[in-house]
Amino acid sequence: xxxxxxxxxxxxxxxxxxxxxxxxxxxxxxxxxxxxxxxxxxxxxxxxxxxxxxxxxxxxxxxxxxxxxxxxxxxxxxxxxxxxxxxxxxxxxxxxxxxxxxxxxxxxxxxxxxxxxxxxxxxxxxxxxxxxxxxxxxxxxxxxxxxxxxxxxxxxxxxxxxxxxxxxxxxxxxxxxxxxxxxxxxxxxxxxxxxxxxxxxxxxxxxxxxxxxxxxxxxxxxxxxxxxxxxxxxxxxxxxxxxxxxxxxxxxxxxxxxxxx
Amino acid sequence: xxxxxxxxxxxxxxxxxxxxxxxxxxxxxxxxxxxxxxxxxxxxxxxxxxxxxxxxxxxxxxxxxxxxxxxxxxxxxxxxxxxxxxxxxxxxxxxxxxxxxxxxxxxxxxxxxxxxxxxxxxxxxxxxxxxxxxxxxxxxxxxxxxxxxxxxxxxxxxxxxxxxxxxxxxxxxxxxxxxxxxxxxxxxxxxxxxxxxxxxxxxxxxxxxxxxxxxxxxxxxxxxxxxxxxxxxxxxxxxxxxxxxxxxxxxxxxxxxxxxxxxxxxxxxxxxxxxxxxxxxxx
Ligand SMILES: Nc1ncnc2c1ncn2[C@@H]1O[C@H](COP(=O)(O)OP(=O)(O)O)[C@@H](O)[C@H]1O
Ligand SMILES: [Mg+2]
Numbered sequence: 001x002x003x004x005x006x007x008x009x010x011x012x013x014x015x016x017x018x019x020x021x022x023x024x025x026x027x028x029x030x031x032x033x034x035x036x037x038x039x040x041x042x043x044x045x046x047x048x049x050x051x052x053x054x055x056x057x058x059x060x061x062x063x064x065x066x067x068x069x070x071x072x073x074x075x076x077x078x079x080x081x082x083x084x085x086x087x088x089x090x091x092x093x094x095x096x097x098x099x100x101x102x103x104x105x106x107x108x109x110x111x112x113x114x115x116x117x118x119x120x121x122x123x124x125x126x127x128x129x130x131x132x133x134x135x136x137x138x139x140x141x142x143x144x145x146x147x148x149x150x151x152x153x154x155x156x157x158x159x160x161x162x163x164x165x166x167x168x169x170x171x172x173x174x175x176x177x178x179x180x181x182x183x184x185x186x187x188x189x190x191x192x193x194x195x196x197x198x199x200x201x202x203x204x205x206x207x208x209x210x211x212x213x214x215x216x217x218x219x220x221x222x223x224x225x226x227x228x229x230x231x232x233x234x235x236x237x238x239x240x241x242x243x244x245x246x247x248x249x250x251x252x253x254x255x256x257x258x259x260x261x
Numbered sequence: 262x263x264x265x266x267x268x269x270x271x272x273x274x275x276x277x278x279x280x281x282x283x284x285x286x287x288x289x290x291x292x293x294x295x296x297x298x299x300x301x302x303x304x305x306x307x308x309x310x311x312x313x314x315x316x317x318x319x320x321x322x323x324x325x326x327x328x329x330x331x332x333x334x335x336x337x338x339x340x341x342x343x344x345x346x347x348x349x350x351x352x353x354x355x356x357x358x359x360x361x362x363x364x365x366x367x368x369x370x371x372x373x374x375x376x377x378x379x380x381x382x383x384x385x386x387x388x389x390x391x392x393x394x395x396x397x398x399x400x401x402x403x404x405x406x407x408x409x410x411x412x413x414x415x416x417x418x419x420x421x422x423x424x425x426x427x428x429x430x431x432x433x434x435x436x437x438x439x440x441x442x443x444x445x446x447x448x449x450x451x452x453x454x455x456x457x458x459x460x461x462x463x464x465x466x467x468x469x470x471x472x473x474x475x476x477x478x479x480x481x482x483x484x485x486x487x488x489x490x491x492x493x494x495x496x497x498x499x500x501x502x503x504x505x506x507x508x509x510x511x512x513x514x515x516x517x518x519x520x521x522x523x524x525x526x527x528x529x530x531x532x533x534x535x536x537x538x539x540x541x542x543x544x
Binding site for chain 1: 435436438439441442443444449453454457458460534535536
């Protein structure tokens with residue numbers, strides 16, 4: 001289980017990007033984090049990835065505190081961030097340097113097959129389309145079999161058609177090993193298609209505002225009325241999160257905890 | 262000197278990758294031919310002008326006479342001696358300049374403390390026209406080889422230093438972050454991320470450095486030498502032999518281009534991933 005306990009982050013310039021964010025995420029759960037721009041989503045993800053230290057609070061994965069990048073946690077950014085001097089295959093194998101060459105080659109070949117880019121193994125990253133490059137990035141992050149995969153607006157730079165394609169593809173890949181996914185997005189459709197649970201954040205300081213369970217089976221039909229319902233409730237919550245007159249619901253505390261005070 | 266202005270071309274040759282098949286075939290043959298058209302025409306024109314008596318060609322000898330001078334130098338074995346001397350100086354000066362520039366540039370690029378300590382001094386030294394060192398080098402190191410090599414090394418040092426430091430400083434932070442997420446150790450980060458990332462800029466700085474090396478070897482040999490291509494220049498001036506001066510100039514140009522090309526060829530296998538190489542050159 002991944003546990004975030006009152007994670008806060010104040011940048012050196014005094015910006016309070018994240019305030020007392022708490023959540024518990026089951027192994028294999030798919031979480032979407034949604035919220036206005038600047039509400040600390042990336043900051044949160046970077047803290048979970050161990051790329052930045054939280055100012056206070058802590059992130060634990062199966063009781064292990066995360067303070068630097070961890071073998072069980074992978075991350076995919078908005079840009080593919082492929083290494084331009086490595087072939088597609090070598091990019092995917094980048095995190096497998098410790099394995100013997102034959103084993104590495106096998107895993108890379110299987111991953112290439114899995115993301116449908118077997119014919120691009122020896123291509124350079126510059127020869128890929130945006131969608132293909134992001135597939136390679138996904139394969140690179142998944143190939144070491146992380147328990148947690150973080151995705152920071154991974155599809156936001158792609159066109160609508162490619163984005164849908166990759167969303168389905170991500171779910172497909174997820175089903176192989178069922179890692180925990182935490183996906184930051186600003187696309188309500190994407191959140192409802194992918195997530196078991198949507199966390200809505202609100203800005204200044206960035207904090208948890210609401211959570212919405214998406215009780216829909218998979219595969220999900222984007223046109224079903226139920227799907228529309230969930231989309232509407234996420235949108236409503238998002239609107240309320242941006243409306244300053246709405247007080248915090250304090251979703252950070254369980255129902256019983258409030259009685260403590 | 263030609264090499265200095267040549268270096269940026271390295272980055273400009275990137276063409277839109279697609280639809281360049283025909284254009285690349287055209288450029289592979291036509292472009293070099295177009296390039297030599299002008300000098301060839303001028304040379305031929307001058308040759309005809311002298312040959313037909315419009316000019317006596319005493320101060321500006323026709324190409325045939327320059328070639329004849331080169332042939333004579335080759336026959337007497339003089340040319341090999343001069344070329345060897347010059348190449349040796351450029352080679353050693355280049356090697357020292359590159360080693361020092363790379364080491365200090367890497368240190369300054371990697372550690373900000375070292376940069377704060379070192380860089381202002383290097384920048385101040387860079388502001389001194391390098392030829393101003395000549396008297397000092399001669400006083401310190403004598404008039405023979407050491408002072409010449411030192412002067413060349415100084416010329417090579419600065420572009421390499423700046424190139425390496427600048428390249429390290431401009432390595433994409435986002436890509437370094439990829440290395441961090443895969444938990445690369447310090448040395449692995451240098452080997453797998455930093456080195457490949459700085460290589461293109463490093464090659465450019467080597468080529469610029471080499472161009473300056475050739476420039477400074479001329480200066481060094483003009484100041485006082487008993488052999489070398491620069492000596493041929495001076496000798497030609499003092500004895501009033503313009504054909505010999507032009508011969509030396511032509512050989513300088515050929516050697517400069519050749520050594521520059523060597524760097525390019527040696528680096529090409531490592532830079533195939535770049536747009537500028539591979540496709541655009543049709544390698
Ligand atoms: N490195 C940084 N230094 C200072 N402030 C930052 C830094 N990164 C982000 N911020 C600020 O923190 C807040 C949250 O940023 P971020 O987590 O990137 O938001 P989001 O990803 O939700 O758009 C913003 O106000 C942003 O300006
Ligand atoms: Mg962000």
